[in-house]
Amino acid sequence: MNNEKQKLVPAFRFPEFENDREWKALTIEDIANVNTGGKDTQDKINNGKYPFFVRSQTIEKINSFSFDGEAILTSGDGVGVGKIYHYIIGKFDYHQRVYCLFNFKNQVSGKFVYYYFSEHFYRRVMQLSAKNSVDSVRRAMITEMPIYLPSFSEQQKIVNCLSSLDAILKVEIEKLDHLKDHKKGLLQQLFPIEGKSKPQFRFPEFKNDRDWEVSTLNKISSSIFDGTHQTPKYTKKGIPFFSVENLISGRKNKYISREDYLYETRNNKPEFGDVLITRIGNIGTPKVVDWEYEFSIYVTLAVVKKSEKFDSYYLQAYIQSSRFQNEILRRSLLKAAPCKINMDELRKCEVLLPSNKKEQQKIANCISTADELIESQIHKIKALKKHKKGLMQQLFPNVNSLVI
Template sequence: MLKKTIFSKNFSKKNINLKEKPKYLKNIPLLRFKEYNAEWKLQKLGDISSITTGSKNLKDNDPNGKYPFYVRSKNIEHINSYSYDGEAILIPGDGKIGEIFHYVNGKFDYHQRVYKISDFKNVEGKFIYYYLQKNFLHHALKHSLKATVDSLRLPVIKEMKIYFPTLDEQKRIVSLLSKIDTKISLMEQKYDVIKKSKKIILQQLYLENISEVESKIFQDKWDVKKLDEIAEIGDGIHKTPNYVKNGIKFISVKDIHDFSKTTKFIKKEEYDKYKMKTQKKMIYF
């Protein structure tokens, strides 16, 4: 969503010379640079790259290590060895599949349950990186028996179909998306600064938990009450409900940061059974 917002505000079709897709062509994107007209080619990821897993474990991690060590998380660890030197994309073989993608160009090592996609043939590595960010989760879900993907197998990755244009157009696309990523990074840095500033202000504006002696000192200036005296406190259900494809949104612990991202739904009958008395203003944690 953030990338889409930044694109609409900073990169209009006019100032980056974009055009919309003609209706009579199939294998091209909805939006592309005006000077390109040819349809995109289709190949499997395993035919245009080399895909392998690492050989290291978490115990090989060294906080003071010289080289980046890619494990099954967004966090990048360190290690004193490297098993590859070059351009590569790294994705976890289990865990948050479809959410974590690392792009690297240099010396690094990687976990035994992390897949390295490298040695690209007639494609830009970073073009594949952005392509996977958009399409890989959907591809993985097609090969899963559940609504989530717990683990990945090599054949599933190799079989993923990739549409790609000429190298020149790939570079143009990568350049544009990289500029957007740079803007996102700068905005996130500003966000972190503002968030830290808010924390400092909150600490100075509000009294923390105080003793009985201190409460007597402040009783003329501040009212001191227990939380359940000024608000109703309750929790959700203590079992997993029966999910359905469409219905009433169900908020789990994973969705607490952003309710709009929930993909879980329950039937109205189940909602009526467990629903809480809600008010216009509520705090969830």
């Protein structure tokens, strides 16, 4: 066993600091003040003058400010505990259950503390909790948290490195927002709005075609059904079993036996080319079955069987249109817990179809291209975040073996 004292230095150190001293062990209360705000969520004002930090990643607005300067803010309770961090210089107000770190001592970079705190605080919170989740943060969890500081110039070098990466991330996130807005515009232009039977934009080769046909899901598909209403007996491997969560995440993490699969799908089974629709909890998210392996579904998902009457990718796109989304929500039980749409109501939902299947396919290809661009951008952002996470682990000392 190695009894040598662990050196408080990072795995990677910029060349000009390689011969500098070890990082100094302090606590948050040694380098900053900590308090909470005095406002409630209901105090927010749309289009207010100042940022208003509440217990979420979303920054609200307000017309008052209780602080003017450099600060770090984090949620004191709720689902955001240990996961939400904001850094600001300027005037702002904040919620009574939001903690504010401020008044950073001389030779301490507030932005460096922000990066260090956001990297290590969640682990500290979990260490101090007997549960798998934490309901609230006590002030001492923050003030007594150890923090390790290099010289001020090394702090600044690390801040500059991470800030440059943050700037790149910001640009890429803005690109993603633009792509999503572009897709939203396409959905508005390519599908008829309520009360109309033609879209605002029609591809030139179809401009002289007749108006779109008005139908319903149960008229264009031979079968629309949901999954099993009973929680199955899961197995470590076997036939994939999907629910709303799997459709949203795209992950396979639950399986059932072949025997149970054959029983559950004895009357109806989802297959390649069918369209899945979420109907409980999350309502109205579509997904074409673009895989050929066998699978089964839970009651939270509905299946629209493929048909010669429609292109499956067209239907997937149409379901995302505001016209369909508005109708499915009108037919849903939004006050139920969880919210849901009954199968009979889903079957009655209106669908507009171009009579020419080539027009359906052209629209589907257009929306699919937008989806591919969005998905590619999401992967790019994930890769950048992963790179940043790895970089932070290299730039800060490894404190995983220490009690923090």
